[in-house]
Amino acid sequence: MIRRYFRKGIEADDKADASPVTIADREAEAAIRELLAAHAPGHGIVGEELGRENEGAEHVWVLDPIDGTKAFITGKPLFGTLIALLHRGKPVLGVIDQPVLGDRWVGALGRPTLWNGSPARVRACAGLSLARLSTTGPQYFPPAAARAFGAVASRAKLLSYGGDCYQYGLVASGSIDVVVEHGLKLHDFAALVPVIAGAGGLMTD
Structure with a gap:
């Protein structure tokens, strides 16, 4: 569904x-909701585009149909679909799917992440001076956070920009060591937690 709109202006x-x-x-979020209604009736849903329903349920799905819409509309295949399952508020399942490049990371609590x-496994990195650091873009940091990010970035071996959720998949599979972001919402990060954890990494605020 997403692919048919990609680079179509x-x-x-x-x-x-x-x-x-x-x-x-x-349309992507509506399609996912339709599948959940058929296969997980009674579960709650929190979606970026189409709102919340039954969010007090024991199991709640968190949806971001296109994380990185700016990349999507400018023809860059660095966006992705994020799907998470929360159990009593804790992320226990996460999917990062890049439909154009065909990459998919799946993380589940207590299990190895699959790419x-x-x-999938994070890269061994002995310290920040050897690390490959990434962020979606410096424009997303307010002044105080920008200064903090600059202090971290100045110590990293390599700095790259862009990627939205895709850069977290690249952490899980060992191409990037550190991602620093600011102001992420539940639909931005819930799916990432099991993916990173199952690959041996750590997410923290």
């Missing part, structure tokens, strides 16, 4: 927070 609308949303975002069906 579709228009984007502005949400209340000025972030973009497209027909691909809305395209094979075990």
